[in-house]
Amino acid sequence: MSEVRVRFAPSPTGFFHIGSARTALFNWLYARHMDGTFVLRVEDTDAARNTAEALDVLLKGMRWLGIDWDEGPEIGGDYGPYFQSQRGDIYREYLARLETVGRTYEQEGAVYFRLEGERYTEFDTYHDKEVEKVRAEPVEIEDAIRGKVVRAESRDFVIFRSDGSPTFHFVNVVDDICMKITHVIRGEDHLSNTSKHVELFHAFGVEAPVFAHLPLILKDPKTGKGKMSKRDRGSLIEEYQERHFLSGAVRNALALLGWNPGGDREIMDIGDIIEAFDIRDIQKGAARFDEAKMSHINFQYLKALPVETYSWFARPVLTGEGLIGEDHDEDHLQRVLALCQDKITSLEELPAFCAYFFTDDYEENEKAAKKLLKKGNPPELAAQVRVALADTPEASWDVASLEEAFGALARQHGEEKPFRWWPLTRFAVSGTSSGPDFLPMLEALGRDTVLRRLQRFEVAHSA
């Protein structure tokens, strides 16, 4: 175990934003890469917002992504408590330290942190009034991504509100000191505030940790300006959970947002990501999240799964849609899924794609129907196929026999290939013109189902 201690310090809001998730992930990756400690600290000072459900969303999301913490809620650790709502005494103690060194004063019931330097008043156009300012020494922020950033604070700021509660800047620094955090990896929206934090670290007589400010994830310009917010599509981790994305794929996609290992590697297992992860390879510029890329990565993960595992993920999706029962035969399920696995990019498409394997009550694709029914005499063709296949007994209902049966049908009509009958048969048994490979599909459907549907088709379409 190395000295490296990082933390993810979310405020539970009831959403697990993709930007937060990436911050959590990068902290975790760094900890794992450095063999350090990853602390989860909950900034639940806003009692109204921070409910048990909100915390649950967060913890579930973290677990789903496979981001485990070494210290924090539910497991504790040597530097707890890990909920800020339980650290009031610590904050008051640290406030007292600042008071003894004369770095605080009270105004209108709130406690301010006093900057050091020459004071003057100036008209501030942003606040549209005369304000007191301080010529404080600029502080140096060691940022592992951006290099040295120099910035000066110019106004005293509140550290304890008039209601007696400490502010974010204060608790953040106090907790980082108490928890011996060595690297603060967080979003760039905190960079400007970091000068406040460094002032505080120094006032406590502590050296500031190394900072790493991550580039922000911006909205798709089509939907607006600024950073991505929880209202934007694709911005919430729970959305990907609900849509049955593979968590490993989401994690892989997230890791690639603002970081990459150099070279052309993209699809990587988590061990390789951990091994390759380095703060120095983090992008400076903001990124825009692209769901299409995420889907592509998801598809790559899906395709690479052994069918047993694919089935393990797919089963709940299909039972959720009521397509199969809990006790559906695993061999049959896997036979069907094997035909679908490399055809669809996301498990959320699976029910619509394979419904007809499990029920006669599936939707027919109107476009495909129109196109097909326009030419020839469909009911007659279907009847021909039905008769041709009826000779194949249940026991030898497989691709080879089906191929033979179709071949015989073709020869009977003086044709070399049976392709004339295929599109129609496909539609008659599945209600669509696209899908898995044809013969294997018939095989998986089974003799009874195929013959029954052909007949149903004849009846439905004979004038």
Next chain:
RNA sequence: GUCCCGUUCGUCUAGCCAGGCCUAGGACACCGGGUUUUCAUCCCGGCGACAGGGGUUCAAAUCCCCUACGGGAUGCCA
């Protein structure tokens, strides 16, 4: 307004720190073609970027400056 950060194909990015190997590489998306019974797969091809201007240098995507644009901060929110 002020301060801070950023800017390579539509998008994610490689290259930049250690200037020449860059007529700028990859991936996604898109377009075209092929394979195929169908297809959302697969294969091949195409489109497509160093924000602009100055400088330094034999040589700049890479170093410096300016401008523009984008983002963030400027809260008794976090």
